[in-house]
Amino acid sequence: MSNELEGLMLGELPPKERMKVPRQQMPEQDPGERSRNFREVPRGLTPEQAVKEAQRCLQCKKPLCMNGCPVEVDIPGFIKLVTQGKFTEAAWKIKETNSLPAVCGRVCPQEEQCEGVCVLTKKYTSIAVGHLERFVADWEREHNEMKVPEIAPTSGKKVAIVGSGPAGLTVAGDLIKMGHKVTVFEALHREGGVLVYGIPEFRLPKSIVQAEVDFLAEMGVEFKTSYVIGKIRDIDELFEDGFDAVFIGTGAGLPNFMGVEGENLNGIYSANEYLTRSNLMRAFDADAEGTPIMPGKKVVVLGGGNTAMDSVRTGLRLGADEATIVYRRSRNEMPARIEEIHHAEQEGIKFHFLTAPIRFIGDENGWVKQMECIQMELGEPDSSGRRRPVPIEGSNFTMDVDTVVIAIGNSSNPLIPKTTSGLDTNRWGNIVADERGKTSRPGVWAGGDIVTGGATVILAAGAGKKAARAIDEYLRSL
Numbered sequence: 100m101s102n103e104l105e106g107l108m109l110g111e112l113p114p115k116e117r118m119k120v121p122r123q124q125m126p127e128q129d130p131g132e133r134s135r136n137f138r139e140v141p142r143g144l145t146p147e148q149a150v151k152e153a154q155r156c157l158q159c160k161k162p163l164c165m166n167g168c169p170v171e172v173d174i175p176g177f178i179k180l181v182t183q184g185k186f187t188e189a190a191w192k193i194k195e196t197n198s199l200p201a202v203c204g205r206v207c208p209q210e211e212q213c214e215g216v217c218v219l220t221k222k223y224t225s226i227a228v229g230h231l232e233r234f235v236a237d238w239e240r241e242h243n244e245m246k247v248p249e250i251a252p253t254s255g256k257k258v259a260i261v262g263s264g265p266a267g268l269t270v271a272g273d274l275i276k277m278g279h280k281v282t283v284f285e286a287l288h289r290e291g292g293v294l295v296y297g298i299p300e301f302r303l304p305k306s307i308v309q310a311e312v313d314f315l316a317e318m319g320v321e322f323k324t325s326y327v328i329g330k331i332r333d334i335d336e337l338f339e340d341g342f343d344a345v346f347i348g349t350g351a352g353l354p355n356f357m358g359v360e361g362e363n364l365n366g367i368y369s370a371n372e373y374l375t376r377s378n379l380m381r382a383f384d385a386d387a388e389g390t391p392i393m394p395g396k397k398v399v400v401l402g403g404g405n406t407a408m409d410s411v412r413t414g415l416r417l418g419a420d421e422a423t424i425v426y427r428r429s430r431n432e433m434p435a436r437i438e439e440i441h442h443a444e445q446e447g448i449k450f451h452f453l454t455a456p457i458r459f460i461g462d463e464n465g466w467v468k469q470m471e472c473i474q475m476e477l478g479e480p481d482s483s484g485r486r487r488p489v490p491i492e493g494s495n496f497t498m499d500v501d502t503v504v505i506a507i508g509n510s511s512n513p514l515i516p517k518t519t520s521g522l523d524t525n526r527w528g529n530i531v532a533d534e535r536g537k538t539s540r541p542g543v544w545a546g547g548d549i550v551t552g553g554a555t556v557i558l559a560a561g562a563g564k565k566a567a568r569a570i571d572e573y574l575r576s577l
């Protein structure tokens with residue numbers, strides 16, 4: 100910012116001048132230091148920075164940013180509260196439509212959503228909506244100002260929620276406020292779904308998710324962990340146990356594999372297994388008992404999405420000398436968030452673009468030691484609209500590896516559809532549900548990745564909100 104502008108209340112500047120004020124930069128851990136620890140990378144805005152950033156907002160009469168938000172957060176409304184220093188009230192404003200702002204402020208792809216369509220983007224830099232969202236949500240939590248919502252008189256109705264990811268947690272929070280009794284069944288030993296087992300600590304500290312879970316528990320939500328529905332009890336039995344409705348939010352946690360020779364060698368993991376071992380079983384923590392991972396020195400991750408970036412950056416932090424992404428398209432087609440790619444590059448992650456594995460080679464003890472690859476070029480666009488990678492004949496080469504992580508996407512686990520009568524699924528195994536989450540089975544709703552396939556946190560939470568309203572109407576009609 101120029102000296103001229105320094106010291107002025109930005110809000111007093113005419114909009115034309117205000118637009119030119121650069122976006123506030125969030126302080127971050129130094130790349131050299133952070134590539135060897137699991138602490139969060141961005142440190143968050145200071146209160147002064149948050150107010151300055153909020154003052155850049157033009158408070159548009161027709162706020163384009165809201166069109167880009169899947170749950171229609173009142174973005175100018177909460178930003179205005181920030182300019183007034185009303186940080187907790189700003190968090191409450193967001194929570195009117197999004198129950199998980201501390202999570203979404205950290206992991207939502209804002210550059211494709213609200214920030215991508217902010218009016219300032221055309222000529223200048225967009226308002227840092229995500230950084231402001233994170234700031235106010237952290238402020239509310241750190242100052243113990245989490246608002247205990249009013250809870251409606253008890254309805255006497257019971258709802259079972261299967262899965263405790265963002266979809267399940269959102270449904271739980273909304274239905275308990277509406278006066279229903281809520282029990283969440285979670286297969287793993289900790290609540291939070293991908294937010295705890297998939298996304299690493301350096302992007303989303305587990306304590307933030309735990310605070311949300313604790314808050315729901317305080318409001319009366321009952322959590323039953325290590326409880327696999329479809330094994331311990333199935334959906335039909337939940338109704339026999341007295342539940343009046345069921346919400347299925349079981350995500351898309353079944354890893355896809357490549358079907359390449361040697362894929363079952365030791366040292367080759369699915370990203371789900373690798374990240375779960377590190378995040379949930381604390382493989383990164385030297386003090387944790389029975390650290391369940393072999394720390395590799397030459398780690399290669401196959402894929403180009405958020406899961407691949409999380410895996411490769413985890414590999415580096417677990418002590419790899421070399422951590423490499425191998426991706427069959429180019430950097431432009433990578434589905435990972437730009438911020439994550441940028442952070443990975445800063446940390447020294449290597450990238451092999453336009454490269455695909457065709458064979459894994461093992462040593463005499465069955466451990467992977469090399470990967471044979473082929474180079475690709477981009478051909479015509481495929482059904483996803485992205486240019487199809489085509490192998491270049493004779494371009495084979497080998498790479499030395501000791502750990503390979505396969506991060507090429509997930510599908511839905513068939514356990515619940517298989518054990519539930521009358522529940523329709525589509526050809527990918529996702530549960531079929533209408534836009535309010537209603538399934539073909541009376542009394543059963545579904546939402547999040549189990550319906551859409553792998554998507555985003557905010558879409559899962561948004562689906563949860565819609566389903567909660569529909570379940571409430573249903574329960575009141577019984």
Ligand SMILES: Cc1cc2nc3c(=O)[nH]c(=O)nc-3n(C[C@H](O)[C@H](O)[C@H](O)COP(=O)(O)OP(=O)(O)OC[C@H]3O[C@@H](n4cnc5c(N)ncnc54)[C@H](O)[C@@H]3O)c2cc1C
Nearest residue numbers: 262264265266286292293297328350547548554555556559
């Ligand atoms: C590594 C990784 C990184 C990601 N990064 C981002 C990101 O940066 N930004 C973003 O927006 N999205 C990201 N995503 C996607 C996002 O996390 C998901 O879209 C979102 O978590 C889906 O929420 P959900 O509630 O539908 O399911 P999930 O979060 O998958 O939760 C489902 C829960 O159901 C439980 N469950 C499954 N079956 C059963 C059963 N039979 N009985 C009981 N419980 C069961 C599972 O154990 C799990 O805890 C990422 C995904 C991964 C894997």
Ligand code: SF4
Nearest residue numbers: 156157159164217218
């Ligand atoms: S479009 Fe941008 S400038 Fe306009 S209200 Fe939204 S965040 Fe503020």
